[in-house]
Amino acid sequence: MSFLVKPVLHTYFRSSCTWRVRIALALKGIEYDQAPVNLIKDGGQQLSSKFTDINPMQQVPSLEIDGITLSQSLAIIQYLDETRPKPRLLPEDAKKRAYVRMISDLIASGIQPLQNLMVLQKLGDGERLGWAQSYITKGFHALEKILDCTAGQYCVEDEVSMADLCLVPQVYNAERFKVDLTPFPTITRINQALMELEAFKVSHPSRQPDTPPDLRA
Amino acid sequence: MSFLVKPVLHTYFRSSCTWRVRIALALKGIEYDQAPVNLIKDGGQQLSSKFTDINPMQQVPSLEIDGITLSQSLAIIQYLDETRPKPRLLPEDAKKRAYVRMISDLIASGIQPLQNLMVLQKLGDGERLGWAQSYITKGFHALEKILDCTAGQYCVEDEVSMADLCLVPQVYNAERFKVDLTPFPTITRINQALMELEAFKVSHPSRQPDTPPDLRA
Incomplete structure (x- = not known):
């Protein structure tokens, strides 16, 4: 059922770790909404208590998907690859x-x-x-x-x-x-x-x- | 065939990344040889050209196993888990x-x-x-x-x-x-x-x- 809810990516345009995840989502054709977190403005929006609840490390990316919230880009990419395997991002061998x-x-x-x-x-x-x-x-x-x-x-x-x-x-x-x-x-x-x-x-x-x-x- | 050759772990006793791999090897009961790399002595033995050929990042751990040489502790641990799955170190879900x-x-x-x-x-x-x-x-x-x-x-x-x-x-x-x-x-x-x-x-x-x-x- 949670597959029906669009994933939400907490993102900053210039974050290289977030870009990794954006590529994965694009390659796999997964539609998602973006929730921008400006790492510079307001002294760093990632430090807000609201965002700290989403990612205690106060970093982007975080991805809300399938009823859970994941952080760490490689963990997110591998979760996407295991649940939405096409095209695969890790070889079979x-x-x-x-x-x-x-x-x-x-x-x-x-x-x-x-x-x-x-x-x-x-x-x-x-x-x-x-x-x-x-x-x-x-x-x-x-x-x-x-x-x-x-x-x-x-x-x-x-x-x-x-x-x-x-x-x-x-x-x-x-x-x-x-x-x-x-x-x-x-x-x-x-x-x-x-x-x-x-x-x-x-x-x-x-x-x-x-x-x-x-x-x- | 390469399963018959004992793996060789390039290690330093105090390296926390290497300790991660030593735990995995111990949990899985994999016998291996240690090749110590002293990160302090001789200005850092990891900087030698011989070791740089093993790991161009000049860091431990590296593991020679199954005819390949792997570096980066989490890549090594997941390779071990995929090729020697018991006990599993990543959950099924x-x-x-x-x-x-x-x-x-x-x-x-x-x-x-x-x-x-x-x-x-x-x-x-x-x-x-x-x-x-x-x-x-x-x-x-x-x-x-x-x-x-x-x-x-x-x-x-x-x-x-x-x-x-x-x-x-x-x-x-x-x-x-x-x-x-x-x-x-x-x-x-x-x-x-x-x-x-x-x-x-x-x-x-x-x-x-x-x-x-x-x-x-």
């Missing part, structure tokens, strides 16, 4: 699935947390850019080496997977932080191939309901 | 599995990366303890609230799951960083219940082959 999770976690635990807004706000103005660049660059060196073994057209062979949903938003962040992408030809190639796909385009930060007019595509 | 992953990711992406050695080494001597304490405390406040909804005897109801494998090493880190655990009675209770189990004891940092003599239990 256990080893390939492990590669997809390894790449996803490398980004979701190894890069993104170290360059997110909450951490950068703790640093001095002069430190932020260098800090973000150093963690993204270190992570991308590792990722490039791994992708050279696993990639086909996309991160793991030729099917779009959860790893790709993590890659594209992280490359977007790298560009925002002016990371030199020249040393990463495989990452760059895969990112370009993915950005040709409609699900990656419609979910882009420049095309969301809460995107400010001056940042719209 | 999709919603409960989502809760397990949500709690695991909250720790693995939301807390641990912000208090790991690599990050703390970037901070000044006077900043480290406060930085680590603040992220662990913030994460534990969220976790406590979530566990109040999901927990039974353990993190998600009454079966040991991947979430528990993340919880115990994170509480160990909290204690190392002298975090006040008084506000977290549920976390404390579950941690104590888990530490009664043999798999959590034998995998403890104080009982590893590479544990220095003065830190042995």
Whole structure:
């Protein structure tokens, strides 16, 4: 019965973790409503007691779906994949699935947390850019080496997977932080191939309901 | 055929991410060899070119198993669970599995990366303890609230799951960083219940082959 209620995504246009989930929803053709949470306005709307009840970590994304509220992008994506399996975002083969999770976690635990807004706000103005660049660059060196073994057209062979949903938003962040992408030809190639796909385009930060007019595509 | 070769765990006794995997291996009764990587000695043995070939992220754990080499603790644990399913570390029900992953990711992406050695080494001597304490405390406040909804005897109801494998090493880190655990009675209770189990004891940092003599239990 709860399948009849439209899921609600608590989202911020520029949150890379939320973008991952928006891609999954788009690929699977799941209709949903957006509840924007502005991470900058009012000192950060994610800190409100109303939103803290939705996600005690005071972060986006959270997804209300099937009568439950889930947070953490990879947990959400895997729940979607297990309950709405087409098209699948984790390969059938256990080893390939492990590669997809390894790449996803490398980004979701190894890069993104170290360059997110909450951490950068703790640093001095002069430190932020260098800090973000150093963690993204270190992570991308590792990722490039791994992708050279696993990639086909996309991160793991030729099917779009959860790893790709993590890659594209992280490359977007790298560009925002002016990371030199020249040393990463495989990452760059895969990112370009993915950005040709409609699900990656419609979910882009420049095309969301809460995107400010001056940042719209 | 590769099932006949003993897995090799690249490990450091005090790495909380590696401890997660050691618990999984112990719970499932998988025999393995340890290849210690000292994160302090020689300026960090994880930085050697030999180890960088094993894990380009220069982190432990990595596990050589079934002819492949995997990194990222949650990817490893889920591979083990899918290929050696008994006892299962992710529940059969999709919603409960989502809760397990949500709690695991909250720790693995939301807390641990912000208090790991690599990050703390970037901070000044006077900043480290406060930085680590603040992220662990913030994460534990969220976790406590979530566990109040999901927990039974353990993190998600009454079966040991991947979430528990993340919880115990994170509480160990909290204690190392002298975090006040008084506000977290549920976390404390579950941690104590888990530490009664043999798999959590034998995998403890104080009982590893590479544990220095003065830190042995």
